[in-house]
Amino acid sequence: MCGVDFPNPFLLASGPPTANAELISKGFERGWGGAVTKTIVGRGVKIENVSPRLAVLKCGSKVVAMQNIELVTTRTLDEWIKDIRSLKNTWPDRVLIGSVMATYDEKEWQSVVDEVQSAGVDMLELNLSCPHGMPERGAGAAIGQNPEMVRDVVSWVKDVAYVPVLAKLTPNVTDISAIARAAEEGGADGISAINTVLGFVGIDLDGMNPILNVSGKTSFGGISRMAIKPIGLRCVAEIAKATNLPISGIGGISSWRDALEYMLLGANTVQVCTAVMLRGFGIIGDMIHGLRKFMEEKGYGEVSEVVGLALKSIVSFEELxxxxxxxxxxxxxxxxxxxxxxxxxxxxxxxxxxxxxxxxxxxxxxxxxxxxxxxxxxxxxxxxxx
Ligand SMILES: Cc1cc2nc3c(=O)[nH]c(=O)nc-3n(C[C@H](O)[C@H](O)[C@H](O)COP(=O)(O)O)c2cc1C
Known part of the structure; x- marks a missing residue:
């Protein structure tokens, strides 16, 4: 993807499982082909999380959705620079993607990009999509919901980037194709989609408090896990039809079958966050084994052979x-x-x-x-x- 070799198409998405080098190393030990760091911000940006910041929606005992109001990394840029260097030393064959975020400011973007790529990441992922907390400060989805801002930010980054640049998009927009085309016009090398869907997991009827209860208050947050897979699949298919860019598919993936569905709709790689939070890094074993078995049985040699195969079945209603x-x-x-x-x-x-x-x-x-x-x-x- 984007000229970078991946040992397998399964990546850890930016989030708690990629919060530092120790965790990413653990993931690599279990077999993940790559990882996107928890989103890194420039020097002097103060990040203060609330507690709790996670809640779930269950169907019986199964978690079908998670709401989070977690912010980007609380670790400093200098701590991350050390982590990136040590990860690339220990795991030269794995793909390390630096997730970065800044406000709508050319210098701010270029400075954080410069530092993160100099540390040795293989690719960059621009977080233009966090739907909670960060938009209030003019970052994340505050940029990703506006095609002109997306075009500008991507082109500022491309002016200084010497590694491939992925734009991570938010599904919380009216027309994700327009945003993806703006990223393409700005010079993006690929798209990651989707970040979480803005939502609210519910009210606890006993106390009449929000289920995600921060001392009696709450905020809308990002929904992840299987409930958002249909939205992720639709977004990836739309982006695949609207642009010529490679895609890293994200949203509700917890098995090789979910991953393959994303690939059939145009994803070259896939990313997983919440399933790892709930079930651990070890789920990668079944994902690799299942995909390999499927490919062998169907006579495919490379993942690229299945990418986008199901797109032709998606037509306008009139054509049905x-x-x-x-x-x-x-x-x-x-x-x-x-x-x-x-x-x-x-x-x-x-x-x-x-x-x-x-x-x-x-x-x-x-x-x-x-x-x-x-x-x-x-x-x-x-x-x-x-
Ligand atoms: C607790 C939590 C924290 C997250 N933090 C980030 C982040 O820092 N940067 C980012 O780009 N995405 C972040 N995400 C979004 C995930 O990378 C992913 O896009 C989303 O969770 C959907 O995938 P999933 O259903 O596999 O979790 C976070 C998700 C969760 C659940």
């Missing part, structure tokens, strides 16, 4: 085939749970009734919406063209 379809139920595998009957009755077209104990579709009433296919736990309903 309009043929009529109706539901067909394979009663052999039906467990008679009647989920399809209930859903079709109250959320569909009341086209499924029970006959001799099994659900049966009334072809005249069925409108082919696919709700029954969505709710069937046994996968025994499909739509057929009539």
């Amino acid at each position: 085939p309009k043929e009529k379809k109706i539901a067909k139920i394979d009663t052999e595998n039906c467990s008679k749970c009647y989920s399809c009957v209930k859903s079709c009755s109250d959320g569909g077209f009341n086209a499924i009734t029970v006959t001799n104990g099994y659900p049966e579709v009334d072809a005249k009433k069925c409108d082919g919406c696919g709700l029954c296919v969505c709710v069937c736990p046994n996968g025994c309903i499909r739509l057929e063209v009539v």
Whole structure:
């Protein structure tokens, strides 16, 4: 990607798992192909975190979303310079990407970029996307939500950068393609997408306090984890269609399958943050093994061969085939749970009734919406063209 060789396409995204050299080293030991440092800022920028700054939304025992209001690194630029040097000494084959942030100020950007690249990073990632805390100071999404500012910042950085530059974009915009094109016009070598989605995980009904409760107060924060994967996939596909830039796909990835979906929609590499926070660096083992097995079984040699393969199926609504379809139920595998009957009755077209104990579709009433296919736990309903 961007002329840089990656031992594998799996990177640790900027966040708590990349907060210092010790953690990044641990990740590399487990097999991660690269890492994006926690976002580094210039000298004299004061960063003060609140506690707590993380909260989750669960479905049963599964964490489906995390909200964070963590700021960028609290460590100094000089500490990071030492870390980058030692990481590149110990792990010369891994890709180290320096994430950097500044306000809309040419000198500020060029100074932090200069120091971080001189320390030896292989690439830079411009954080134009943090949605909480930093925008209030004129950084992060305050820049990434404005195409002119994105173009300017990327071109200021490109004036001094001698390593490839990725622009990390926010999904919290009306049209991410326009922002990605602005980054391309500014000279970006690639795009990282997405940063977190601005959100709010909820209210604890007992105390009527926000779930992310900072001594009775809260702020909107960045949502990550599997709940944002559909948004990340859509953004990556849009960027792949709108630009000619390589993409590092991010958002809700916790398995090789998630990663592969991003690749099929145009991502050359992928990044993972929250899944590592919840399950540890060791998840990389299954990710590499699963992707390798899939590639071997399907006869692919290089990740680049699968990048963007599914993009051609994404068209405008007008271009979609309009043929009529109706539901067909394979009663052999039906467990008679009647989920399809209930859903079709109250959320569909009341086209499924029970006959001799099994659900049966009334072809005249069925409108082919696919709700029954969505709710069937046994996968025994499909739509057929009539
Ligand atoms: C606690 C936390 C801190 C983060 N800090 C940063 C950061 O400093 N810089 C950055 O670019 N992204 C940061 N991110 C965003 C992640 O890099 C990533 O874009 C986002 O979490 C979506 O990926 P995920 O679903 O795999 O976590 C942070 C995310 C979390 C959860």
